[in-house]
Amino acid sequence: xxxxxxxxxxxxxxxxxxxxxxxxxxxxxxxxxxxxxxxxxxxxxxxxxxxxxxxxxxxxxxxxxxxxxxxxxxxxxxxxxxxxxxxxxxxxxxxxxxxxxxxxxxxxxxxxxxxxxxxxxxxxxxxxxxxxxxxxxxxxxxxxxxxxxxxxxxxxxxxxxxxxxxxxxxxxxxxxxxxxxxxxxxxxxxxxxxxxxxxxxxxxxxxxxxxxxxxxxxxxxxxxxxxxxxxxxxxxxxxxxxxxxxxxxxxxxxxxxxxxxxxxxxxxxxxxxxxxxxxxxxxxxxxxxxxxxxxxxxxxxxxxxxxxxxxxxxxxxxxxxxxxxxxxxxxxxxxxxxxxxxxxxxxxxxxxxxxxxxxxxxxxxxxxxxxxxxxxxxxxxxxxxxxxxxxxxxxx
Numbered sequence: 001x002x003x004x005x006x007x008x009x010x011x012x013x014x015x016x017x018x019x020x021x022x023x024x025x026x027x028x029x030x031x032x033x034x035x036x037x038x039x040x041x042x043x044x045x046x047x048x049x050x051x052x053x054x055x056x057x058x059x060x061x062x063x064x065x066x067x068x069x070x071x072x073x074x075x076x077x078x079x080x081x082x083x084x085x086x087x088x089x090x091x092x093x094x095x096x097x098x099x100x101x102x103x104x105x106x107x108x109x110x111x112x113x114x115x116x117x118x119x120x121x122x123x124x125x126x127x128x129x130x131x132x133x134x135x136x137x138x139x140x141x142x143x144x145x146x147x148x149x150x151x152x153x154x155x156x157x158x159x160x161x162x163x164x165x166x167x168x169x170x171x172x173x174x175x176x177x178x179x180x181x182x183x184x185x186x187x188x189x190x191x192x193x194x195x196x197x198x199x200x201x202x203x204x205x206x207x208x209x210x211x212x213x214x215x216x217x218x219x220x221x222x223x224x225x226x227x228x229x230x231x232x233x234x235x236x237x238x239x240x241x242x243x244x245x246x247x248x249x250x251x252x253x254x255x256x257x258x259x260x261x262x263x264x265x266x267x268x269x270x271x272x273x274x275x276x277x278x279x280x281x282x283x284x285x286x287x288x289x290x291x292x293x294x295x296x297x298x299x300x301x302x303x304x305x306x307x308x309x310x311x312x313x314x315x316x317x318x319x320x321x322x323x324x325x326x327x328x329x330x331x332x333x334x335x336x337x338x339x340x341x342x343x344x345x346x347x348x349x350x351x352x353x354x355x356x357x358x359x360x361x362x363x364x365x366x367x368x369x370x371x372x373x374x375x376x377x378x379x380x381x382x383x384x385x386x387x388x389x390x391x392x393x394x395x396x
Contacts (some may be wrong), residue, residue, distance in 0.1 A: 057278025113138025180321020
């Protein structure tokens with residue numbers, strides 16, 4: 001077996017199961033799970049209809065490059081959403097089986113493991129896939145802490161020059177998981193200048209881009225480059241239908257940006273054997289072409305966040321995020337202890353923030369936080385918030 005597998009740490013939800021293994025929760029209360037970022041709103045009818053109407057696609061081997069219609073629908077969506085020039089559907093877009101799979105595979109294609117100390121930079125807290133992708137690509141993950149003092153954005157100026165000199169890939173997550181923070185144009189400008197100086201590739205994870213509050217849409221990486229008068233050299237974005245369209249089980253997303261990188265990634269994926277099913281391609285076209293269901297989805301999240309945040313603020317240090325469907329709340333006690341006590345007394349599950357980060361540069365930036373995923377129906381989310389407040393009162 002590959003010795004690199006020994007570098008992988010248990011996934012956060014595995015750690016959570018171990019934490020709760022000896023605990024018996026309050027049997028009088030129905031369990032409410034706010035720990036997993038799995039969308040629970042109904043899948044759009046138009047997507048389900050497209051799936052059922054294209055079952056004949058099961059008889060065909062899928063093309064790794066995807067269908068012309070799917071790539072063009074993604075190009076059209078990106079222009080509508082970000083105001084960027086039309087992406088070349090043949091060379092700048094690649095459909096993938098969800099952003100998670102693509103983010104992991106991307107590192108294998110980008111990293112040169114024969115280089116001296118290849119490094120992958122990741123925000124901290126972070127999506128665990130970034131770390132695993134770095135290790136299994138033969139690179140070293142280097143974490144850039146995201147704290148409230150820096151708007152929960154990576155402090156790029158804290159990275160030493162010798163680290164930048166060996167960096168081959170930088171993962172960006174905006175809107176961020178778990179903080180919901182969105183990178184500004186000046187944040188992007190700083191990172192682009194560093195990429196120009198040191199030559200690393202930027203992988204922009206934007207799977208939460210369509211869940212936001214109000215009229216201000218989260219800024220995307222390609223959009224930022226265009227606004228700054230740049231092309232997409234060394235820049236690739238990752239997007240997904242899972243959150244936007246409530247279809248996490250469909251496993252549909254795309255990668256777009258630098259055509260030279262996309263060409264190499266396509267070559268990799270041709271051997272990888274990870275082409276999207278033709279019926280999923282057809283359903284994806286229907287999803288990317290429609291915004292009505294996305295607007296309704298955002299409305300449901302906005303209603304939940306407004307209701308839940310006002311309840312939680314009576315007992316916790318928490319505020320609305322810029323975007324995404326998580327609340328990143330300050331815990332009044334140790335985050336593991338908070339999650340344990342809450343589960344035992346109120347049968348509500350949240351995720352300790354320390355599970356979503358690594359100790360780096362003298363601190364674990366997730367320590368003392370809890371992540372609350374507002375994915376359940378509004379009544380469940382409000383009930384869970386009320387139970388969390390009741391539990392907080394027992395801590396005083």
